[in-house]
Amino acid sequence: MNTLIRKKRDQKGYTKNKKATLFFLLSGEHPTLPFSEVKSIFEAEGYKYRILEKLIQVLRVETDVDSIQAVEFRAAMTRVCGVELFSCNAVITEIVQKLLNTPLHDFIKGGESFAVRIQRVQGCVPHIVGMELERKLGKLILKRVKGTRVNLRSPNKTFFGVLTGKKLVFGLKLIDIPPTSFVKRNSNRLFFHPTVMSAKLARCMVNLAQPKTGNLVLDPFCGTASILIEAGLIGCRVIGLDVQRQMVEGSLQNLLCYDLNPEGIVVANARQLPISKVDCVVTDPPYGRSSTTLGLSTQQIISDFLIVIENSLPKRGKICIASPKTVGLGEIGKTLGFNHLESHFYYVHKSLTREIAVFERT
Numbered sequence: 001m002n003t004l005i006r007k008k009r010d011q012k013g014y015t016k017n018k019k020a021t022l023f024f025l026l027s028g029e030h031p032t033l034p035f036s037e038v039k040s041i042f043e044a045e046g047y048k049y050r051i052l053e054k055l056i057q058v059l060r061v062e063t064d065v066d067s068i069q070a071v072e073f074r075a076a077m078t079r080v081c082g083v084e085l086f087s088c089n090a091v092i093t094e095i096v097q098k099l100l101n102t103p104l105h106d107f108i109k110g111g112e113s114f115a116v117r118i119q120r121v122q123g124c125v126p127h128i129v130g131m132e133l134e135r136k137l138g139k140l141i142l143k144r145v146k147g148t149r150v151n152l153r154s155p156n157k158t159f160f161g162v163l164t165g166k167k168l169v170f171g172l173k174l175i176d177i178p179p180t181s182f183v184k185r186n187s188n189r190l191f192f193h194p195t196v197m198s199a200k201l202a203r204c205m206v207n208l209a210q211p212k213t214g215n216l217v218l219d220p221f222c223g224t225a226s227i228l229i230e231a232g233l234i235g236c237r238v239i240g241l242d243v244q245r246q247m248v249e250g251s252l253q254n255l256l257c258y259d260l261n262p263e264g265i266v267v268a269n270a271r272q273l274p275i276s277k278v279d280c281v282v283t284d285p286p287y288g289r290s291s292t293t294l295g296l297s298t299q300q301i302i303s304d305f306l307i308v309i310e311n312s313l314p315k316r317g318k319i320c321i322a323s324p325k326t327v328g329l330g331e332i333g334k335t336l337g338f339n340h341l342e343s344h345f346y347y348v349h350k351s352l353t354r355e356i357a358v359f360e361r362t
């Protein structure tokens with residue numbers, strides 16, 4: 001586990017190295033990216049894990065409780081993490097029975113206050129009213145653990161359930177991850193350009209490339225540094241290239257704004273790489289709408305870059321690239337001998353759907 005995460009975890013006093021069934025409520029903005037982001041964080045931080053179930057916006061995993069700190073520190077597309085008490089069909093009698101069978105004293109003691117919160121995600125069963133279920137489960141908890149009381153404003157413990165599809169996943173909430181810091185970073189940039197990528201997508205892409213703290217992350221088409229900022233904020237060293245001087249100067253301004261000192265920000269052509277070793281690559285090459293391609297096709301730029309980067313990456317080093325779906329990223333990477341690990345298709349607007357592909361050096 002990296003030092004930044006350990007420091008955060010120690011401040012919060014979490015139990016170390018304890019295996020549990022955890023659940024993650026994921027953002028509904030994309031059907032596959034948030035799941036892959038959590039998995040990639042486990043991989044990057046070296047947590048052993050077993051995926052139990054993928055439900056709509058919910059991931060159930062058996063892993064170390066500690067891993068929640070890594071997800072809190074790194075994830076852009078996770079909203080809530082908790083330790084699961086039970087999951088079952090969204091049928092009131094079954095839910096009540098499951099709660100009665102749960103060793104509640106392991107999670108709340110007499111003298112503590114609590115709240116029960118139920119969140120519905122799109123497409124869940126229509127017949128259960130969240131507030132009614134909250135009240136019902138709250139009463140049961142009060143009855144079963146003597147000396148507890150309800151406090152909806154600032155409870156000691158929050159029991160949290162997600163109604164997803166035909167199921168309820170119920171547990172103790174450990175952390176909330178509000179998206180506010182990402183939203184702020186979209187508007188708080190000294191240097192802006194219309195090609196800018198959102199902080200949230202940039203962070204997610206960084207996670208998909210699985211860098212560890214201290215790893216060197218390259219963005220060879222860095223533009224305004226959105227990707228480099230997100231990599232820097234999770235403790236990576238960063239290096240950026242852009243063929244336009246004004247972008248390089250702007251990138252540097254934006255990085256310094258977050259106290260991030262890059263290893264290098266260079267005016268350079270990514271097709272003639274001036275670097276010999278990096279740990280991974282996260283990038284969003286130009287596709288000729290608002291960003292220059294210097295007269296080349298996006299396919300050509302990406303192919304040329306993939307050819308020159310191969311020997312600068314370690315074995316199994318990852319590359320996460322975004323490009324319009326029509327470019328056919330997956331095929332380009334495979335043809336050049338990279339392992340194509342995954343592709344996600346991200347709708348931006350009517351005439352742009354991005355493919356976000358992850359490759360690995362063989």
Ligand SMILES: C[S@@+](CC[C@H](N)C(=O)[O-])C[C@H]1O[C@@H](n2cnc3c(N)ncnc32)[C@H](O)[C@@H]1O
Nearest residue numbers: 196197221223224226242243269270284286291
């Ligand atoms: C889509 S923009 C990157 C946007 C960036 N992700 C952001 O959020 O600001 C692509 C960038 O690639 C740069 N570029 C174009 N051709 C290049 C090349 N051959 N080598 C390096 N940079 C190049 C452009 O100047 C542009 O800034």
